[in-house]
Amino acid sequence: MTESKTDPRFLRTRKLIMDSFIELSSKKEFKDITIKDITTAATINRATFYYHFEDKYDLLEKALSEVFLINLKSEGVEDELNEETIVRMFLAVTNFQASLSNRCHRGYESTIAAIIKEQLEVMFSRMLYKQHKTDQNEALRITAVILSSGLYGASQDWLRNSSGMAPEDYIKLAIPYILK
Known part of the structure; x- marks a missing residue:
């Protein structure tokens, strides 16, 4: 008998x-x-x-995705794209990256970057589709890609160049320009 992907035993x-x-x-x-x-x-x-994962790289990708989603939810990211949501998403990204730096995942930066950008893109897409009832789905998808890559890039810049500035203060400097 094959277990369902929603079976509590499978999930546990x-x-x-x-x-x-x-x-x-x-x-x-x-x-x-x-x-x-x-x-x-x-x-x-x-x-x-092997029933659950192809190999340890598959496990790494799925575990990091899940942990990042938990970070996003714990920051209270809402379904509306606004200043507060952008700040909360940025905090989730920077907190996630800080937690990884304690775990020594050197050599897997591109995997980590792809996971963060992919999850952000999904969230931005959902917000944009909800706020903009339009048939311009490709334009909204491209906007989500730009926003997710930009937020990730800003988090990298914050990690390298923040000089002790709190992440929320860093992102709030740019928000007036992003929203206009």
Whole structure:
């Protein structure tokens, strides 16, 4: 019998694997983590791991996506594109990046960047489609891409050049120009 992707057992096992991986990543470099390490920590067998994930890179991508979505939700990101939403999204991105810097994911910056931009694009798209009832879907999609890449790029600039400025103060400098 095949388990449904919404079956509570499936979801619990998947969460157990992700939690074990995140715990391991705080202790070891990603390149040094093996499937055996993950399965031992999660107390599952290899077949169960491969039922949920293709490999450890697939697990990395899905775990980071989920953690980033949790950060967005914990910041209270709403469905309306406005100043407060942009600030909250920026805080979610910078908090997520700060939490990763404690976990030594060197060498996976492009994966992390892609995950952040993809999730931001989905959120911006949803907000734009909701606010602008139009048949110009391609224009809204492009706008979401620009906003997500711009917000990610700003977070990178903040990390490198903020000189101790709080992330909310940093992004609030640009918001009047973004919204006009």
